Amino acid sequence: MALFKKTKPNEVEVPLKRRVGVPNGLWTKCEACKEALYTKVLEENLKVCPKCGYHFRLTSKERVNLIMDEGTFTENCGRLVALDVLAFPEYKEKLKKNQETSGLDDAVVTGEGRIGGMQVAIGLTDSSFMMGSMGSVVGEKIARIIELAIGRKCPLIIVSSSGGGARMQEGILSLMQMAKTSAALAKLAKAKLPYICILTDPTGGGVTASFGMLGDITIAEPNALICFAGPRVIEQTIKQKLPKGFQRAEFLVSQGFVDMVVQRKNMKETLVKVLKYFKPAEHN
């Protein structure tokens, strides 16, 4: 399975700018084991370190390529950009810079397409844009994709890479997006449609405490940080180091808040397997 493919005509053109950790060089140092990896090999291995299994962060576009059937994904729910409602210091500049480096309007991509031939609505937050934090745009687009799933009567998948939680720069309106997205998920549940939630590194704060914890089935990538309060905040509160593996995906499975940890290479087949349970019964 190749992560990087030719851009399909129905896909929005997104420049593949490199992020921290994976410079556009020949060699990439693994963030976990520090091994120097041949970038091409790393990318062929879905950006998972062949030495230690560390899962590098993916952009929303890379994630779409990973799990959606080739050429089936189309973006929808409009193009929304953030407003600097609070006149918050440096927010405008930050938005502009992140738009340039990520090629995205904001920290979310929504659309529809097929997985294993099955129609799904999908929303993905993207840590390459202000750490995937949720302001009005992320909240609105997530709400729209949920409502689209209800309209289409199809399953919903949300992939989170939102270490930033609720976006500080939009103040209280960011907090309200937690209520907005969670209320929309209540509507989806009422329509008896499935929500599969995929938590990737990192997912924190207001995103974990809203659509991140409301999946019918919740899947996480290995070692993903999934938390409400960040590790540093907790260490400051309790004034001691956190145990190893605390707030990591495997820990959340054992605590009962995530159903399973799935390797990146197995993510698509896992989705295909679980989506089958929700297929409407075929008429004979």
Next chain:
Amino acid sequence: MDRLDFDKSIIELEKKIEELKKMTESKAIDFSDEILKLEIKAEKMRKEIYEKLTPWQRQQVARHMQRPRTLDYVGRIFEDFTPLSGDRLFKDDPAIIGGPAMFEGRPVMIIGTQKGKDTKDSIHRNFGMPNPEGYRKALRLVNMAAKFGWPVISFIDTAGAFPGLGAEERGQAEAIAKNLRDFSTAETQIIIVVHGEGGSGGAIGIGVGDKVLMLENAVYSVISPEGCAAILWKDSSKASNAADVIKMTAHDLLELGVIDEIIKEPSGGAHRNYDKTAAEIKAALKRNLAEIKPLELHDLLERRYQKFRNMGKFLEITAEAAGAGKAG
């Protein structure tokens, strides 16, 4: 933080009035003219100073140790409150109180975060910062209220959900997320009263309802001014600047469409007059309950959905005119 800088002159004058009153009583010298004059002066001072409070000063009022706590209001507004305990899953969380009470002759369900009245009580209440079991207890009570058709009144006064080891282990995020979802569809009226601090996820975790009311000097924010300053300027002592930036006062929130109504506080703040503040809240509750009471359940829930669905401001780039679109 018993004394606020901007409060000093008022307190001095109030003390003087008290002394004169005592003298009038004990020595039988009549100072009533003088007292009346000073009282008018004090009232004027309270009004003037409190009208012009900066966001950071309001935050200090909201955090004042003498500011009424949720239970102070419960005792003054409702009759026959019966506190209930526990989430039926793990334990009781003293940072969140709740239970049925009578309001104007009808049963209601009360939930709310509770800060302590003194050091010992504060420790017992974890300084009003709930753990997951607190949020689960609140949801248990909301579900009970829905079952019996009792309106829910939710009182918010918390610095935030507790960022502790156990809270994470027991799913703080899951508890809050589930409340957001299930409060949005709970089949009864819900009125929220933010009366002190509205600390981020810890506040919204019991903050979804049909009406959101807020006391004049209460604050409600995604992050504390200290936290904001630490991120912005790597310096939490610049919190007063951050308080301006983050837009956390009742007036800001009314303008942003996040709250429905500001409840007036007595001049000089809620801590100067518990009874009067409680009476204002009571009147607001009565009025707002009367407004939503006649709604059919379906309409009530759809309004609640749309209320939060419409929160947020952004620019939509339309296909025809990229760059100039409507703000939602």
